Amino acid sequence: MKNNKNSFGFSLIEVLIAVAILSVGLLGVAVFQGELINSSAENKARAEALALAQARMEEMRNYTDTVSDVSEFNTLFTATTGFANTSSHNGVHAVFSRQESIAQASETKQIAIKVSWENGTGVSEEVIIQSELGFKSPALVGELDDYDANGPMVRSATGRAELGEGEVLATDSVDLAANGDLTGLLDRGDGDLRLTNGDQTGDDVVLTLKDACELDTNGDRTDLPCTGFVEISGRVYIDTATQSKVAPGDIYVKASDAAYCQRYYYDGSGKVAVVDSETTSAHITANSDYKYYEYTCYLGGGWHGNIGLVLEGGISRNDKVCMGDPTSVNPWEDTEIAGRRVYRGMAYDFTDDTNTTKLRDANGDIIYYSIGVADALILPPEGGAGHDFILSGMGPGDNDGDLCTSEGIMVRTDATVGGIPGGLFTGMPNDFFCLNTNSAYVDQLKLDTFGYAIDNFCPFDPSDPPSERHILQGVVNLTADSFWEDNLYRTGVNTSDGLGNCRRNYWTKTDNVYSLYYECDIYDWGNGWTGFVQITPDTSVFSCSTLKQNFADVTGDQTISEFNCANDDTGKGTVTIKGNITQTAGNVGAITISDASGSCLTSSDGSSYSCTSAEFDSVLQWSGDVMYSAAKNKNQVCIGAVSGATPTTNISGKSATIGFTNVNSGTIYVDITIGDNKSC
Structure with missing residues (x-):
């Protein structure tokens, strides 16, 4: 047979070699895939372990419902020998063992929580978070912290940062420009991001964010940027009229637990300068x-x-810190006197996997869990109001936040912006910053790990929980044509505690009256609840008898008075006063009504009259007078029976006045007689 040199194909040896090469490649892919899966599972287990540790730290910090003095505090947190109080937890990705260590350290307790588990290969792993707890009486809420500048503050859960260790090395490359306040960021390529107080060799590493920078499977840094630190910024103001002797360097800003606060300003050349104890x-x-x-x-x-x-050096009871928005009309944004601002979110769990029914306690109250800030969160957001403090001087017992404005602290000449007194501090948060108001503020890792959810509001300050919850229920009635349905269904209800505490349960409709049935949660801190319930209809369309009902010392559930509103176009009313005129002697002179825009008409033959009031909201009532006079002095006006109201009358010779008080829209009949001075 003739050999065809142009034939194409592969020999058996070539095929076997190709298969061998492909097998080696696929084996590498399989190994890499397995490593990725193991790495992902280990990361999830570590995140779950960290959340378990933080949850216990959070429980320990929320001791204020359990203890009332230092002795009870010390009993609750009895020192342990090493790690003790072991508990087991069946997690999603592993079975975890949690232990805690408590040690006395001067006036505080040194707390460490350890969570350990075995990874997929049987190797033991653990995470440890540390914190510090110090007792502080709730009675000091209106005062500055009692400790000196270098002393402890009440601690909270640590978050995912740790206090830094070590110094900047000669081989380190510190990014001093990123933060703009002379702190630096240091990435050594080991997966941790460090915060430094400078870029010179020997400067301190002040804070560390573990595992903030991604490493590949070989342990080398990838090109992805690190997860940054959370940043909360503002200004510290000194009211010179009441604190003329205090220098900027005398005031320290401190954050609870693993945190670092940098104080700085811009000098005459525009360069950043650090505030220290020598700054005057x-x-x-x-x-x-x-x-x-x-x-x-x-x-x-x-x-x-x-x-x-x-x-610095301690404080007196005359030192007060003001915060809040002096320009706001919302009571939940009112100015407050407090030594610190609380940052916290409130999450809740569900009774089952359907995520429809919120978990409640034996009293039927929703169980809330504290939740922290999101990774790399920056507050305030761009264009937002700073988280400022204003140090002032007041009397020892002055703790009412209204004094921040009535005493002039927050409304000085320099605080007036755009003609608005206090405009410099518009939007400043008061002593509780609720993270729930923006879902981007909240730690998604904790929500995902525990299956928690949040609302877009906080019903109360979770650092100061109430003793009892009560319910106020009521009805808002809106009278309107169906044309206005879109407007009336936007009607909202809130309490003086803030938005979100009221639920719109359902609507009913009878004729042209739409009724909104609602419930509001109010919280009693032991002395009853004082505040108001307010409705927010579309006031461009509806007028209401009142928009607000005030309450004092409420200690139980209540059904409150109804709110009544009407559409401005269909809900207007008038009062008409009309009747017959009998002229036995003389003629009628003038008949007038007290309303400037009201009117009175007399028939051409003088036998009848009709007066109409000015238009008013039909849900309200009208008060006014109708005045009658005879044409001549020798005649007298006599008032007959009145049908539809009980007026007051004043007859004086040729003149008479009928006064009406709080009468409803409609028609009132009054006959009059014009006679001689003996007719009446």
Whole structure:
């Protein structure tokens, strides 16, 4: 047979070689895939372990419902020998063992929580978080922290940052430009992000964010940027009228637990300068009403706790810190006097996997769990109001937040912006910052790990929980044509505690009256609840008898009075006063009504009259007078029976007045007689 040299194909040896090469490649892919799966499972187990540790730390911090004095605090947190109090937890990705260590350290307790487990290969792993707890009486809520500048503050859960260790090395490359406040970011390629207080060799590593930078399977840094620190920023103002002797360097900003707060200002050349204990001046406003400096506190994702002020060398009871929005009409944004601002979110669990029924306690109250900040969160967001503090001086017993404005602290000349007194502090949060108001603020890792959910509001400050919840229920009636349905269904209800505490249960309709049935949660801190319930209809369309009902010392559930509103176009009413005129002697002179835009008409033959009031909201009532006079002085006006109202009358010779008080829209019949001075 003739050999065809142009034939194409592969020999058996070539095929076997190709298969061998492909097998080696696929084996590598399989191994890599297995490593990825194991790595993912290990990361999830570590995240779950960290959440378990933080949950226990959170429970330990929320001791205020359990203890009332230092002795009870010390009993609750009895020192242990090493790690003790072991408990087992069946997690999603592993079985975890949790232990805690408690050690006495001067005035505080050193707390460590350890969670350990075995990974997929049987190797033991663990995470440990550390914190510090110190007792503080709730009675000091209106005062600055009692500790000196270097002393402890009440601690909270750590979040995912740890206090830094070590120094900047000669081989380190610190990014000093990223933060803009002379703190630096250090990435050594080991997966951790470090915060430093400078870029020079020997400067301190002040905070560490573990596992913030991604490593590949070989342990080398990838090109992805690190997860950043949480940053909370604002200004510290000194009211010079009441605190003229306090210098910027005397005031420290402290955040609870693993955190670092940098104080700084811009010098005359625009360069950043650090505020330290020697700083006697920083910024000052145009009329010297306030001295101030900037601050930024750095934290880790998952953190929740307090940021507040501490004075060098201690404080007196005359030192007060104002915060809040002096320009707001909302009571939940009112100015407050407090030594710290609380940052926390509130999450809840469900009774089953359907995620439809919220978990409640034996009293039927929703069980809330504290939740911290999201990774790399920056507060305030761009364009938002700073998280400022204003240090002032007041009387020892002055703790009412209204004093921040009535005493002039937050409404000095330099605080007026755009003609608005206090405009400099518009939007400033008060002593509780609810993370729920923006889902981007909340730690998603904890929500995912435990299956928690959140609403877009906090019903109360979880750092100061109430003793009891009560319910106020009521009805809003809106009278309107169906044309206005879209407008009336937007009607809302809230309490003075804030938005979100009221539920719109259902609507009913009878004729042209739409009724909204609602319930509001109110919270009693032991002395009853004082506040108001307010409705928010579309006031461009509806007028209401009242928009607000005030309450004092409420200690139980109540059904409150109805709100009544009417559409401006169909809900207007008038009062008509009409009747016959009998002229036995003389003629009628003038008949008038007290309303400037009201009117009175007399028939051409003088036998009848009709007066109509000005138009008013039909849900309201009308009050006014109708005046009658005879044409001549020798005649007299006599008032007959009145049908439809009980007026007051005043007859004086040729004139008579009928006064009406709080009468409804409709028609009132009054006959009059014009006679001689003896007719009546």
